Amino acid sequence: MLKSSLLILLLSLSYTIELPELNAKIITYIDSVMDKKVARGECWDLAAGALAYSGAYFDRSSQKTVTIYGRKLNPKNEEVLPGDLIQFENVQMKWSVGNTTYSSAMAQHTAIVYKVNAKGDFEIAHQNTSEWGKKVGVSNFNLNHVTKGKVMIYRPIKNKK
Numbered sequence: 001m002l003k004s005s006l007l008i009l010l011l012s013l014s015y016t017i018e019l020p021e022l023n024a025k026i027i028t029y030i031d032s033v034m035d036k037k038v039a040r041g042e043c044w045d046l047a048a049g050a051l052a053y054s055g056a057y058f059d060r061s062s063q064k065t066v067t068i069y070g071r072k073l074n075p076k077n078e079e080v081l082p083g084d085l086i087q088f089e090n091v092q093m094k095w096s097v098g099n100t101t102y103s104s105a106m107a108q109h110t111a112i113v114y115k116v117n118a119k120g121d122f123e124i125a126h127q128n129t130s131e132w133g134k135k136v137g138v139s140n141f142n143l144n145h146v147t148k149g150k151v152m153i154y155r156p157i158k159n160k161k
Contacts (some may be wrong), residue, residue, distance in 0.1 A: 019081055019082060019083060020083070020155070022054045022055070022056045022083065022156040022157070023081050023082060023083025023156060025053060025054035025055070025056075026051075026053070026054050026056070026082075026083035027083050028053075029049065029050045029053040029054065030046075030050065030112060030125045033049070033136050034125075034136050035136060035137070036136060037134045037135050038127060040134075041127055041128055041134025042127070042128050043110045043111065043126055043127055043128040043129075044110040046111075046112065046126060046127050046136060047085055047110045047111075047112060051085075055158070056069075056070060056156035056157060056158065057070055057156070057157045057158060068154070069085040069087065069154035069156065070085065070155050070157040071154060071155045071157050072153070072154055073153045073155055075143060075153055080116060081113065081155070082113050082114055082115055082116060083112065083113065084113045084154060085110065085112055085153070085154045085156065086110070086112070086122075086124060086141070086151060086152070086153050087109075087110055087150075087151075087153075087154070088108065088149065088151055089107075089108060089150040089151075089152070090106075090108075090148065090149040091105065091106045091109075091146055091148065091149035091151060092105045092148040093142075093145040093146050093147060094147050095142065095145040104145075106149075109126065110126070111124040111125065111126035111141070112124065112126065113153075115138075117140075120143035120144055121140070121142045121143075122140070122141050122142070122143075123139070123140060123141075124138065124139055124140075124141045125137070125138050126139065
């Protein structure tokens, strides 16, 4: 009995994913500012603060409508991790729970993956929302609910010096 319990414990530990250093630092930063207003309280202020804290790269070189936060991921083929950044562009979502249908929209919004519940299902940390106002809070986001727009997910990378 003890051997089988130890084996199960070892197997479960072997599947635990260690976050890349920058992602781990970003989560540490999010924990330190939870329920607080970061800078002016804009959504991208949270991302900028997290990237600066972790020493990650942040492309401010152009006036693009989409800011680049690192290496762009393909969430269909790559694993999304806590500490990855999400940029929403003209996103509309729709989903049902029981007999009730919900919808939501985000024109331009930036968030950070705080927790991965399952493939495509995340808890995201963000601010400047109707739910949390100008303070950092966590909400659920499911990629399967997106019906329109672009959702870009970025893995933080080392700062280009």
